[in-house]
Amino acid sequence: MSTKTLTALKAALDPKAWSEDPDELAPHVRDWRGRYQGASPLLLKPSTTQEVSRILSMCNETGVAVLPQSGNTGLVGGSTPQGEVVLSLKRMNAIRAIDADNDSLTCEAGAILESVQGAAKDVGKLFPLSLGAQGSAMIGGLISTNAGGVHVLRYGMMRELVLGLEAVLPDGRVLSDLSGLRKDNTGYDLKQLFIGAEGTLGVITAATLKLFARPASTAVAIAAVESPAQAVDLLGHMKDATGSVAAFELMPKIGLDLAVNHLPGARHPLDSDPAWTVLIELVSPEIDRAQTLMESALESAFEKGLVSDAALAQTEAQMAEFWALREGIPEAEKAHGKAAKHDVSVPVSRMPAFMEEATAKAESLLDDALIIAFGHVGDGNVHFNVARKTPGSGDDFVAACAPVTDAIYDLVDKHGGSISAEHGVGVLKRAELARRKPAEVAVMRAIKQTLDPNAIMNPRVMLDID
């Protein structure tokens, strides 16, 4: 790390645009779950795209590594510095424009997801990305990690919600396309490179996002199914019958039990005690219509034998209760003990076989294994977590699970799946990525080399360029 560059950076920037104060740096050099502790000599806090450009071009000239950071809510160690300067987008949080006729919103990279959702709501529109960290996750990071969440089934991943980007290349050049076009076939779609690149190709400074009409009605139900295979059949039925499935989340009995026991005042939504349940959300542009649709689609599902029991939320409060059960699983699981977590995806049709094989494999490799597999079955994305029946496991257990993780990833490969469905590669999975996708990684490295020849952008992340 060149002290000369740091001194030059501080001299070139507004005093508000940097800090060396350890107290201010502290939250920027560790991840929120406390799994990664890092260090950085300097926190940069530009307030304009021009400042970002100046910073990158200075760092590029002297080979100073930069870690771009927005909400720092990631799970895979991609935003914890180990000596890099931290470039925080937190001061660039303006909502620059909302164009209701064009169904688009333009904001800076540091805008918090919840405030973008709110700004869309204020003009009667919906920005549909929705996930646990929405109160602190920022748009730049959500784009850089191609965030998912619970509404991917209807609205797509973050990639599908981006109409345009403003991004600064490592050499300081600015690419800007914020006009919000839905159709533009003038050459390669360069924004796609930055989406999901985890900050390794440049810094996203602003984005134009897609807005949608707000549904006039929403219905939420929890239904009992026999197995993941039946959940997939039910999903197909609900999609065909309603055309408006906004979320379809699978929960195992153990997941629901843990959540009910952990959450104050929570109770089981069904009198039966099924092996699996699904949470289904439908939306409609018509008032009261979602409820009617849900009732009739569940009725025909009963007739087809796809569902054995179901509860339909009757009030908004009850909808929130149902969702709280689903959203409470990770926290309840954490309270039970540490687990080896696997954010994987397979084709929806392969989900049942994968779940069965992965469960059998984990149980054969580990005594006392407790499989807590839940999540976005509608997208083929399951959080396949391996815990212990005995409560109170610690990091030792997770470390001992390495062979289980390996076996699970092999099964993911066998079923044509992904070892990182929505959380990204970060530093956690970079070795696995290199091992499992060598041909693709070779091309990624060539692109990285082209756009970031001095390897200043997040060099330890994803591709591990050294």
Place this chain on the structure above:
Amino acid sequence: MSTKTLTALKAALDPKAWSEDPDELAPHVRDWRGRYQGASPLLLKPSTTQEVSRILSMCNETGVAVLPQSGNTGLVGGSTPQGEVVLSLKRMNAIRAIDADNDSLTCEAGAILESVQGAAKDVGKLFPLSLGAQGSAMIGGLISTNAGGVHVLRYGMMRELVLGLEAVLPDGRVLSDLSGLRKDNTGYDLKQLFIGAEGTLGVITAATLKLFARPASTAVAIAAVESPAQAVDLLGHMKDATGSVAAFELMPKIGLDLAVNHLPGARHPLDSDPAWTVLIELVSPEIDRAQTLMESALESAFEKGLVSDAALAQTEAQMAEFWALREGIPEAEKAHGKAAKHDVSVPVSRMPAFMEEATAKAESLLDDALIIAFGHVGDGNVHFNVARKTPGSGDDFVAACAPVTDAIYDLVDKHGGSISAEHGVGVLKRAELARRKPAEVAVMRAIKQTLDPNAIMNPRVMLDID
């Protein structure tokens, strides 16, 4: 062009995999509209991905330029060879797999759009891409040009319909990801590079595409509006009121008049003679529901003063008649005389101002100007064509329109638009692209240089690499 390479290619390939027969080459060396006449020494017709890989690696070693070609239905000269060898995908037309539970279909690049639509229909699903050339356009070309069409508003451009690709790099390496995942955050999304690249980065050999539930009901109406501004207001109303607008096409009085006069048996759908009409298509997963939705949404539009007259198709035959009017405009326009055509987009909110300014500009620059502006207003994409009131214009007129085109493109820039919304760059717009997006083109060229260092892939197209 190295004769040695051609001889080596012929020797290395199955005799069915190449041809020098002028009769067989003829349709491959000119475009279907007869605007581009080219030449090629050799037509390659591989039947497997391995053959494509062998061809590219041999051409790459000796610097032989390759023009990949699928249905050859493009409008911008991107698929007409000028000395390159033609690599036709026409023998690679298999539908490899349909996975109804995963809502996905895997086919080879030479599969014709209509047969993909049909295969989806056979399993009760929908592949929504829909455009005039669907009887001959092939999937590889539709992906390479990121095709649009009339249902982009609901289902997106081709880019949004691709789950995975198999593509051969210029050096023969094969990248393959055909498992149909909806979520995969393992590194850069490399398939995005090939989508819309117009064959300049490699050859797409197969794709996994998204399928959808088939709507159980469809409604089509033609409604009178005062102006493009009112059309945009009506679009907003219909989106909010129905949530299921599948198409929203603007037609000027002159466009409808030309179509009615040109098409045998056609008649005006409205008794009034409005300055502008829109064709609206709604879909619903429920039987008969689309019709009801259309009626109530048009009723409230009347009450709001957004529509002055409307006709709702009562039968499937009438829906087809309404669509025939819209689809008949290009042909009717052609029969009237040649026109300077502009496939442009602007943000939906800017459409009214753009239309007004571009019309005034064209009329001020040309005596006898007849503006025929129609198309996908829901996507901000208009085909802004400039003809003459006097019938029978020829190529001279189009050539004389160069200053008009320039002025129109300047207005597109002013409104943050694109000079190629859905047709692509090809050879027709490569100079304009270089002139209007220099920063982006520099990055595109760097990527091209990385993946295709010997510039063998469609070198004259889009970036004009020589």
